[in-house]
Amino acid sequence: RFSNFIGALLVFNLYLKVSKETLYRDLYIILRFMAYQAIITLFLAVFFNFLFILVDVADTIHHTILFVFSYHITIEDSVGFIRPDGFFYEPGVYQIYLNVYLYLCLFVYKKRVENFVAIAAVITTQSTTGIIICALLIGYYVVLEYINKGSLAERIRKLVVGLAIIIPFIFIAIDNIDNKFNGDNKGSSWARQFDLLTGINVILENPLAGIGFEYNQYYQAANRLGYSDTFLDKATTFNRGNTNGVIFLLYSIGIPLGSFFLIGMFAQRFFNHRLLFGILLSLSLSGESIIFTPFFFNDHLQRHIEYFFLKK
Numbered sequence: 001r002f003s004n005f006i007g008a009l010l011v012f013n014l015y016l017k018v019s020k021e022t023l024y025r026d027l028y029i030i031l032r033f034m035a036y037q038a039i040i041t042l043f044l045a046v047f048f049n050f051l052f053i054l055v056d057v058a059d060t061i062h063h064t065i066l067f068v069f070s071y072h073i074t075i076e077d078s079v080g081f082i083r084p085d086g087f088f089y090e091p092g093v094y095q096i097y098l099n100v101y102l103y104l105c106l107f108v109y110k111k112r113v114e115n116f117v118a119i120a121a122v123i124t125t126q127s128t129t130g131i132i133i134c135a136l137l138i139g140y141y142v143v144l145e146y147i148n149k150g151s152l153a154e155r156i157r158k159l160v161v162g163l164a165i166i167i168p169f170i171f172i173a174i175d176n177i178d179n180k181f182n183g184d185n186k187g188s189s190w191a192r193q194f195d196l197l198t199g200i201n202v203i204l205e206n207p208l209a210g211i212g213f214e215y216n217q218y219y220q221a222a223n224r225l226g227y228s229d230t231f232l233d234k235a236t237t238f239n240r241g242n243t244n245g246v247i248f249l250l251y252s253i254g255i256p257l258g259s260f261f262l263i264g265m266f267a268q269r270f271f272n273h274r275l276l277f278g279i280l281l282s283l284s285l286s287g288e289s290i291i292f293t294p295f296f297f298n299d300h301l302q303r304h305i306e307y308f309f310l311k312k
Helices: 002-016 020-047 091-111 113-123 128-146 153-184 186-205 213-227 246-254 255-267 274-285 295-310
Strands: 053-058 060-065 069-072
Touching: 002 113, 020 091, 020 113, 069 153, 091 113, 091 128, 091 274, 113 128, 113 186, 128 153, 128 274, 186 213, 186 246, 246 274, 255 274
Parallel strands: none
Antiparallel strands: 053 060, 060 069
16 A cells, blocks of 8 residues: 555656646557557457466456456356456456546547547446446537537537437446346446445444554454345455445545545546546546555645645
8 A cells, every 4th residue: 555655656746747748648658558458358369269378366367468468257257248457457447547548539639540449448348337437428528529619510410420429338338237237247236235335334433534444444344334134145245345446435544534535536637627537537436446546546646735735
């Protein structure tokens, strides 16, 4: 945890001294590779699966080629498509960076071909949260940036094109959500519901200062306050971390300090569309406890350090 904080501060110090365009350029170069990485991983897994080797990481079997093209199969994934992991431990984290790339393609660099590459990359992850965020980004762009220019006839044409792009995404998102709650993947929604309700109980018991970052503290509190008899088999809840990043934030450091982090997601100045980008981050955190990793930590740091120390 300490190394994450130091890493975030070092990266923050670097980009605080340069323009936003420098950050955009660096992210674009890295994330563009990651978008093609997702698509190529799916292609190789479907047509050249014999090239992958099996690696056991934390009791999970990962299929990988040189640790660049990687995926793993869970019980929920076993009946669906292969979902690329990228350089991360699961597609739910991967989609965050792919959606940031989509944001850059739509609103900063406006590259049409790369827009579709980014969208395809997000779809390969089959992440419900990722697809919802992707649909929001496209919808926001179409409504406020795309069809809002030109003559009436041009706007009508753009509206038809925009709807043709957005509507399929709506159906994909609905189908994905239904599968998570009612289909073969409903165990995932049960686990997240358990994490939400259990985490809220832990927060309510320790609202001011939280319980810290020690996982054993949370395990004890979760087993004492959780809903294991109601939603999940009791054996699956022991020694299980909380997957909800917002809940993880608030039970770790308490509501007062945690509120500064949440505000920071919407008050950051690195990306121009603050509300949209804040929604991207907050939705992503609802399913992944990665809020204290450097990329997210930088968003929280910028506005608060500028206000309290730099007086900007």
